Amino acid sequence: MKDGTCTNFSLFIFTDFEKENTMTTAPAMIETKSVIKKVNTSEGELQILHPISFTVKPGESVAIIGASGSGKSTLLGLLAGLDEVSGGHIMIDGEPLHSMNEEQRARLRGEKVGFIFQSFMLVQSLTALENIMLPAEIAGLSDPKKRAQKILEQVGLDHRANHFPNQLSGGEQQRVAIARAFITNPKILFADEPTGNLDSTNSSKVENLLFDLNKESNTTLILVTHDNELAQRCQRQLRMHAGELSEQTPILKVVSGE
Numbered sequence: 202m203k204d205g206t207c208t209n210f211s212l213f214i215f216t217d218f219e220k221e222n223t224m225t226t227a228p229a230m231i232e233t234k235s236v237i238k239k240v241n242t243s244e245g246e247l248q249i250l251h252p253i254s255f256t257v258k259p260g261e262s263v264a265i266i267g268a269s270g271s272g273k274s275t276l277l278g279l280l281a282g283l284d285e286v287s288g289g290h291i292m293i294d295g296e297p298l299h300s301m302n303e304e305q306r307a308r309l310r311g312e313k314v315g316f317i318f319q320s321f322m323l324v325q326s327l328t329a330l331e332n333i334m335l336p337a338e339i340a341g342l343s344d345p346k347k348r349a350q351k352i353l354e355q356v357g358l359d360h361r362a363n364h365f366p367n368q369l370s371g372g373e374q375q376r377v378a379i380a381r382a383f384i385t386n387p388k389i390l391f392a393d394e395p396t397g398n399l400d401s402t403n404s405s406k407v408e409n410l411l412f413d414l415n416k417e418s419n420t421t422l423i424l425v426t427h428d429n430e431l432a433q434r435c436q437r438q439l440r441m442h443a444g445e446l447s448e449q450t451p452i453l454k455v456v457s458g459e
């Protein structure tokens with residue numbers, strides 16, 4: 202019933218309805234207004250994102266789903282300040298990301314944003330522990346090693362602290378990438394297909410880890426996924442279709458019928 206079709210059943214309830222309505226009216230953590238993205242190609246200008254406006258509250262978990270090539274990673278990159286908008290506004294925790302230069306965006310990323318790349322993007326010449334320490338060192342946080350050891354333990358990899366990425370399994374590398382994204386205690390965590398490359402065992406370990414850490418630190422979680430079950434674990438689902446974003450209606454759950 203994940204697509205919300207309703208045939209032959211007599212009664213449905215909105216499972217996320219109460220959750221949505223008990224949320225406080227805190228200021229937005231992410232607010233976009235008419236965000237567009239255009240790129241120049243050999244065939245001329247290509248508009249990847251059409252005006253996108255939405256708001257995410259602090260602590261919310263939001264899944265972005267949609268077909269390959271629909272613009273999910275492009276949007277995530279803009280929201281995380283990794284790329285520049287072609288038009289429109291993005292406010293992150295009250296700060297105008299759209300009008301910042303690269304240096305200012307790097308500062309905001311260091312202070313408020315964690316990013317988990319689908320392809321891990323670990324530094325191959327650094328050990329697991331050193332990879333995790335890196336953002337804390339760049340942000341000038343105290344005791345980066347101690348912090349890294351603690352979070353490495355949280356992700357169940359303390360016994361792999363001194364291994365280099367090529368000595369780790371895919372699932373282990375993904376957990377290092379998650380630990381690295383969390384070490385600065387970011388207000389927002391962006392994850393681009395965090396379980397895309399994992400088998401089902403590692404996938405569920407990584408998912409639990411993401412949501413546990415999200416709950417513990419009240420981190421706003423924005424994740425891109427092709428995995429419907431993972432999307433349903435988030436409080437909201439947004440669908441990207443050919444560069445346009447729309448809110449999915451609440452999931453319908455069958456409680457009786459045949």
Ligand SMILES: Nc1ncnc2c1ncn2[C@@H]1O[C@H](COP(=O)(O)OP(=O)(O)OP(=O)(O)O)[C@@H](O)[C@H]1O
Binds near residue numbers: 241268271274275
């Ligand atoms: N720099 C660029 N130049 C030209 N086209 C681009 C550029 N970046 C992205 N695109 C195009 O924009 C579209 C959206 O790309 P994007 O990576 O955001 O898709 P996606 O939804 O994340 O897809 P997937 O699920 O396969 O990861 C694609 O058609 C892609 O080819």
Ligand SMILES: [Mg+2]
Binds near residue numbers: 273274275
């Ligand atoms: Mg993508």
